[in-house]
Amino acid sequence: xxxxxxxxxxxxxxxxxxxxxxxxxxxxxxxxxxxxxxxxxxxxxxxxxxxxxxxxxxxxxxxxxxxxxxxxxxxxxxxxxxxxxxxxxxxxxxxxxxxxxxxxxxxxxxxxxxxxxxxxxxxxxxxxxxxxxxxxxxxxxxxxxxxxxxxxxxxxxxxxxxxxxxxxxxxxxxxxxxxxxxxxxxxxxxxxxxxxxxxxxxxxxxxxxxxxxxxxxxxxxxxxx
Amino acid sequence: xxxxxxxxxxxxxxxxxxxxxxxxxxxxxxxxxxxxxxxxxxxxxxxxxxxxxxxxxxxxxxxxxxxxxxxxxxxxxxxxxxxxxxxxxxxxxxxxxxxxxxxxxxxxxxxxxxxxxxxxxxxxxxxxxxxxxxxxxxxxxxxxxxxxxxxxxxxxxxxxxxxxxxxxxxxxxxxxxxxxxxxxxxxxxxxxxxxxxxxxxxxxxxxxxxxxxxxxxxxxxxxxxxxxxxxxxxxxxxxxxxxxxxxxxxxxxxxxxxxxxxxxxxxxxxxxxxxxxxxxxxxxxxxxxxxxxxxxxxxxxxxxxxxxxxxxxxxxxxxxxxxxxxxxxxxxxxxxxxxxxxxxxxxxxxxxxxxxxxxxxxxxxxxxxxxxxxxxxxxxxxxxxxxxxxxxxxxxxxxxxxxxxxxxxxxxxxxxxxxxxxxxxxxxxxxxxx
Numbered sequence: 001x002x003x004x005x006x007x008x009x010x011x012x013x014x015x016x017x018x019x020x021x022x023x024x025x026x027x028x029x030x031x032x033x034x035x036x037x038x039x040x041x042x043x044x045x046x047x048x049x050x051x052x053x054x055x056x057x058x059x060x061x062x063x064x065x066x067x068x069x070x071x072x073x074x075x076x077x078x079x080x081x082x083x084x085x086x087x088x089x090x091x092x093x094x095x096x097x098x099x100x101x102x103x104x105x106x107x108x109x110x111x112x113x114x115x116x117x118x119x120x121x122x123x124x125x126x127x128x129x130x131x132x133x134x135x136x137x138x139x140x141x142x143x144x145x146x147x148x149x150x151x152x153x154x155x156x157x158x159x160x161x162x163x164x165x166x167x168x169x170x171x172x173x174x175x176x177x178x179x180x181x182x183x184x185x186x187x188x189x190x191x192x193x194x195x196x197x198x199x200x201x202x203x204x205x206x207x208x209x210x211x212x213x214x215x216x217x218x219x220x221x222x223x224x225x
Numbered sequence: 226x227x228x229x230x231x232x233x234x235x236x237x238x239x240x241x242x243x244x245x246x247x248x249x250x251x252x253x254x255x256x257x258x259x260x261x262x263x264x265x266x267x268x269x270x271x272x273x274x275x276x277x278x279x280x281x282x283x284x285x286x287x288x289x290x291x292x293x294x295x296x297x298x299x300x301x302x303x304x305x306x307x308x309x310x311x312x313x314x315x316x317x318x319x320x321x322x323x324x325x326x327x328x329x330x331x332x333x334x335x336x337x338x339x340x341x342x343x344x345x346x347x348x349x350x351x352x353x354x355x356x357x358x359x360x361x362x363x364x365x366x367x368x369x370x371x372x373x374x375x376x377x378x379x380x381x382x383x384x385x386x387x388x389x390x391x392x393x394x395x396x397x398x399x400x401x402x403x404x405x406x407x408x409x410x411x412x413x414x415x416x417x418x419x420x421x422x423x424x425x426x427x428x429x430x431x432x433x434x435x436x437x438x439x440x441x442x443x444x445x446x447x448x449x450x451x452x453x454x455x456x457x458x459x460x461x462x463x464x465x466x467x468x469x470x471x472x473x474x475x476x477x478x479x480x481x482x483x484x485x486x487x488x489x490x491x492x493x494x495x496x497x498x499x500x501x502x503x504x505x506x507x508x509x510x511x512x513x514x515x516x517x518x519x520x521x522x523x524x525x526x527x528x529x530x531x532x533x534x535x536x537x538x539x540x541x542x543x544x545x546x547x548x549x550x551x552x553x554x555x556x557x558x559x560x561x562x563x564x565x566x567x568x569x570x571x572x573x574x575x576x577x578x579x580x581x582x583x584x585x586x587x588x589x590x591x592x593x594x595x596x597x598x599x600x601x602x603x604x605x606x607x608x609x610x611x612x613x614x615x616x617x618x619x620x621x622x623x624x625x626x627x628x629x630x631x632x633x634x635x636x637x638x639x640x641x642x643x644x645x646x647x648x649x650x651x652x653x654x655x656x657x658x659x
Contacts, residue, residue, distance in 0.1 A: 018387045019387070020344070020428055021408065021409075021428055023408060023409035023410075024389075024407060024408055024409050025409065026409030027389075027390070027391070027392050027406065027409060028389065028390060030392065031351070031390060031392070052409065054409075061411065062409065062410055062411055063392075065394060065411040065412060065572075066351075066391075066392035066393050066394050066412075067392070067393030067394065068351045068352070068391075068392040068393035069392050069393075080352075083562065084313045084314070084562065084563075084566055085313050085314055085472075085512075085516055085548055085559060085562055085563055085566075086313065086314040086471035086472055086477075086548055088558070088559065088562050089471075089472045089473055089548070089550060089554065089559075122311070122313070122395060122566055122569060122570065123311060123312070123313035123314065123315070123566070124352055125310050125311065125315060125316040125318070125319040125350070125352070125353075126316055126319065127313075127314045127315075127316045127469065127471035127477065127546075128316065128469075128470070128471055128477035128478045128479070130471070130477075134352065136354070137351070137352050137353075137354040138354055138355065139355070170351065170354055170357065170390060171354065171357045171358055171361060171390065172358055173357075173358045173359075173361040173362045173365070174361075175361060175364070175365065175388070176365040176368065176369070177365070177368045177374065179344075179385040180368070180374035180375035180383065180385055181343040181344065181374070181375065181383035181384055181385045182343075182375070182383050
């Protein structure tokens with residue numbers, strides 16, 4: 001029994017078809033799973049693993065690297081308050097403190113009604129409107145404590161559902177076409193390239209042999225594990 | 226002053242409410258550059274870009290033409306656009322993606338043609354939900370218009386483009402980490418050599434990675450010629466550039482300016498640009514090119530906005546983002562917040578970066594919150610020196626990527642420029658600005 005709904009699963013298969021290697025679709029499909037469930041459920045990660053051909057642990061290991069992929073439940077609205085340098089200079093820490101007090105949760109927590117998860121974010125690239133706030137990754141402009149309270153009231157009353165879909169829905173515009181470039185032509189180019197690469201590799205081997213043992217000393221000194 | 230006469234190369238449409246639509250794009254000369262490029266040989270298109278002396282707009286400032294020419298001998302397999310804009314206080318690519326996605330896409334199609342590439346990827350940071358939607362819509366419309374896909378405009382050239390969302394990680398702006406992420410893995414930077422994308426990139430194949438702003442310049446360069454672009458600016462800094470101005474200025478925003486011809490003073494104080502320091506306060510310091518860059522004081526405000534000029538003065542123009550701090554700013558707090566960012570975003574592969582960033586953040590935190598000691602200043606510099614020996618500029622590297630060596634910049638700057646302020650925190654056992 002598939003955890004992902006048939007429509008979501010078929011969208012996942014469409015995504016996989018866009019990439020030369022199926023694992024590339026891992027993160028985009030994680031977004032789709034979050035669109036369905038609001039967060040990344042273990043069942044979803046197992047199914048994604050099967051879809052892209054890796055183990056569930058590899059899906060979890062990848063997902064936990066990324067701030068936007070949530071392996072624990074998230075509120076309907078993820079409110080992200082940036083406190084990085086430009087926002088800091090515009091009073092972001094004070095705004096975050098206000099948000100924590102009025103919502104009754106610390107950054108990282110979710111309100112009891114499950115409506116709002118508050119998050120302290122790194123720079124969201126909207127630094128001329130500070131302090132920058134996003135709700136479910138939609139910009140809502142620079143906020144003051146007063147406007148923040150109105151924003152929360154609007155979210156709770158469902159007045160922003162048109163502009164801010166519930167958490168997990170990232171891209172509402174679907175790709176309209178599959179890949180079109182001539183695959184045979186691409187294959188021909190790839191073959192030519194593989195030939196060139198083999199030639200280069202052979203050349204490197206030849207040079208290496210000519211120069212004797214290369215040694216392992218790398219310029220960056222990062223190979224000591 | 227020259228600031229109002231700047232030609233608008235990448236921001237010509239942003240005044241339109243519907244600047245992101247294909248209708249507006251076609252009504253303002255859209256896809257004419259692609260048609261022109263397709264009438265030329267790929268090599269001639271690449272030569273125009275070379276002639277433009279376009280430096281990459283991502284942060285490192287590597288010549289785009291050279292990035293392409295490194296691959297001329299071997300077929301390039303993939304073109305990847307770096308739209309992971311996450312350097313703190315940098316918000317120019319955000320503007321270009323949301324407000325003119327077709328211009329960006331046209332640049333990518335031109336580059337793909339010049340490089341003989343048939344598959345290109347946009348890696349866009351996941352937090353750009355609106356940008357992702359607009360770019361996907363633009364791509365759908367471009368396919369329907371015949372500008373992308375099979376047999377573009379009847380030229381025989383075929384190209385597919387895929388919009389790929391990131392998922393929140395600063396490190397994925399580093400090009401090899403971006404490629405790992407695009408392969409569906411954790412964003413761990415790869416060691417160079419051997420993993421230069423031009424040689425061993427996406428799926429191990431030769432790959433060109435270019436920034437959003439770099440790509441957005443290409444339609445203008447093809448239409449007007451590389452020489453026209455190179456005639457703007459001065460020296461190695463050709464053309465115009467987007468500068469993202471934030472912090473304590475009256476008019477923060479993104480401004481397109483001719484390089485070198487404008488100074489930091491113009492940008493911060495000109496009424497049509499920054500409009501001066503907020504509240505008429507004194508300028509205390511400014512960051513000239515993203516938080517990885519060493520800071521400047523008021524005495525350096527007359528430096529021109531040029532790559533080499535800023536480098537010679539001991540910092541970098543980097544990602545083109547300028548942060549202004551006024552006289553009321555606590556410099557310990559500023560340095561602490563920047564350092565905490567690096568501590569949170571370190572991928573964890575290399576010990577100096579992973580451990581050092583956390584120690585530095587905790588020491589700065591305790592100084593800011595009244596628990597600091599005088600010897601903490603030496604400790605901060607000592608740990609910094611372990612991440613980047615000698616604390617010189619440009620920094621030496623002990624790590625796989627440049628995130629680590631970027632950490633000491635703000636700390637070293639803050640202590641060098643505002644040592645007394647640190648000592649006052651220690652002496653008073655509290656932040657004097659609180």
